[in-house]
Amino acid sequence: MGQASQTLQDAAAALLAAYESGTATPPLTETYDDLGVADAYAIQLEQVRSWTAAGRTVVGHKVGLTSAQVQKQLGVDTPDFGHLMDDFAYLEHDPIPVGRFLQPKVEPEIAFVLGKPLQGPGVTLTQAIDAVDYVLPAIEIVDSRIADWRITLVDTVADNASSGAYVLGSTPTRLEDVDLRLTGCVFTRNSQIVGTGAGGAVLGSPISSLVWLANTVGALGTSLDAGHVVLPGSVTPMSPVAAGDSFTATFAGIGSVTARFAS
Template identity: 75%
Template sequence: MEASTTTRDDAARVLLQAYASGVPTAPLTEQFDGLTVEDAYAIQLAQVAGWTAAGRTVIGHKVGLTSAAMQKQLGVDQPDFGHLMDDFVHLEHQAIPLAGYLQPRIEPEIAFVLRKPLTGPGVNVAQAIDAVDYVLPALEIVDSRVADWKITLVDTIADNASSGGFVLGSTPTRLQDVDLRLTGCVFSRNSRIVGTGAGGAVLGSPITSLVWLANTVGALGTTLEAGHVILPGSVTSMVPVAAGDVLTATFAGLGSVTARFADK
């Protein structure tokens, strides 16, 4: 049984208050009985509607929990998606202030930029490939408004799939020039390796993640738009970040991307 509209609205307000106060909240699943995945997406969309009404813009989507490593790390068993807003973007090498984050972590991804819309359900691999303009190395800053990252699948979905921000590299690559499944990544923090992985960790291929996203959001009436950025999921486990950290992901054949966090 799905939650009432009032319960969903109350849950959305709890998360928005965490954003505003900078104080994480207890898991929604502990505060509201019986929340379902459907409720969680409704709670997410209620927040997005408020953000867009306030003048913010959706510039893409992210898929989370796509790798076995991430699912094991957070104790979930299926992917989820969230919305990317225009103010999530940080420029490479420029200092990222931590003040806007509660419990930030970071992970390396291969970002898609679309050249034409994708509307599901019914999108297949060939259509997804045809819609991609190019890929970029990327670092996603994930964050949780839920205290101590004590999240279930429902909690993270409601919390916009634990989105926070992202940094894109500046070396575009066409899909025909790379096999994303075999693309390896070395992930370092302050010049020390903290993770390695490959594109195949993302549901077997990041393209599979893009197909899943197009069909999942399409069933909800949403189209992936031309020019939008799609973050398909991490190729390694996420790592925490602190003031002064410098993180770099180097992808074979795609180049590298660096995120630098402010000292204060």
């Protein structure tokens, strides 16, 4: 086995160990020399293979780094993606155990549920629109297995795009009934407003994020499947989480969703 392959497996093992131990690992970019973005996705996929081998299933994808502010912070000009596993999903209002996560934060998103598969590269805007069955209000719980969130692009990509979990609202809305670019959101923590934004904060439109995702994973041989959930990116900055917190994201024309964390 080549050294490069062993390095990628070691890095994946370090992240998997962080899940098990509850102790974050130092940034991979400080531990392993010359890791690139392609290496980071290979590390991510190594973990996904481990999870699926254990009986978990992929139920969708998330897109991160979609806001200009976050891209500037990390010095990048492109989003990234991660995999959503079946046990990432929590029902609205069910208590979410904070102890499952290492360093959780939350953010409101407009989730897509696909009615048709999307296979890139070459997916167009109109094809992406045609593939969407409906949208739902969503709250994503983001988390990092990297100590103190000291992440570079490579670190977050390797760490499954800092995925944690998600909660979906229960009222579906058809795309033709809403303008996602102009859809406003009010995000509250324990009834206090912690963020406001609109769908246009996500690459100009969340649909653009879906197109980017389909074409990016398509180039790697992966399709987006019917029934899958896509979290296209946050419309506000992240908010930290503490035990006992309750967050609600209210989207104009789409509805609201609440994530409640066990005290």
